Amino acid sequence: MDRMKTFLIYLILFVALYFFVDFASFAYIKTTYNDLTKFVIDVPNPKIKIQEGKATYINGYIKGTLLNNTEEEIEKQYLKFEFFSERDVLLGKKYVKVENLSPNATRDFEIRFNIENVDSYKITLEDESQIPNISDEELLSDPKTTGFLLVTTLIFLYI
Incomplete structure (x- = not known):
């Protein structure tokens, strides 16, 4: 059960990091125009x-x-x-x-x-x-x- 919790925490962190990087990249590119x-x-x-x-x-x-x-x-x-x-x-x-x-x-x-x-x-x-x-x-x-x-x-x- 502990492995499943750890896996879910890593999955949530990965998804959150993905969305943060995507948003930050979009915001940076838009400000260069x-x-x-x-x-x-x-x-x-x-x-x-x-x-x-x-x-x-x-x-x-x-x-x-x-x-x-x-x-x-x-x-x-x-x-x-x-x-x-x-x-x-x-x-x-x-x-x-x-x-x-x-x-x-x-x-x-x-x-x-x-x-x-x-x-x-x-x-x-x-x-x-x-x-x-x-x-x-x-x-x-x-x-x-x-x-x-x-x-x-x-x-x-x-x-």
């Missing part, structure tokens, strides 16, 4: 509202909402995000595909990027014909994160 307050939206339609834009030294994310404020459906267009350094040097680009956005419809978007030293960004709207050679890296939100999530999910399903 700084707000991206310098940005330019050069798009008359759809109306873009940025809800959150944050970046660390090596990566970041932008969350927002699109609102089609015209009478026409938006098809085959891309939002182009250009990321700049503190000295306005272009560091990289990412694209978000905008398809089948009905009049007065809204759609949320989130873009993740692995670009160092991002200080500001600019959003423009490009037609599909204007950008014929988009690389998968520029179009995908974040290929590294997607791969890590897939591997982690498979490991947890296996366990």
Whole structure:
């Protein structure tokens, strides 16, 4: 009976330690993100509202909402995000595909990027014909994160 009590105490301590480390890691990572307050939206339609834009030294994310404020459906267009350094040097680009956005419809978007030293960004709207050679890296939100999530999910399903 004493062994069972000892085992349960160790199990409870292990679970408590796991949750503490998980919470502390999450809190630490969230505090390393700084707000991206310098940005330019050069798009008359759809109306873009940025809800959150944050970046660390090596990566970041932008969350927002699109609102089609015209009478026409938006098809085959891309939002182009250009990321700049503190000295306005272009560091990289990412694209978000905008398809089948009905009049007065809204759609949320989130873009993740692995670009160092991002200080500001600019959003423009490009037609599909204007950008014929988009690389998968520029179009995908974040290929590294997607791969890590897939591997982690498979490991947890296996366990």
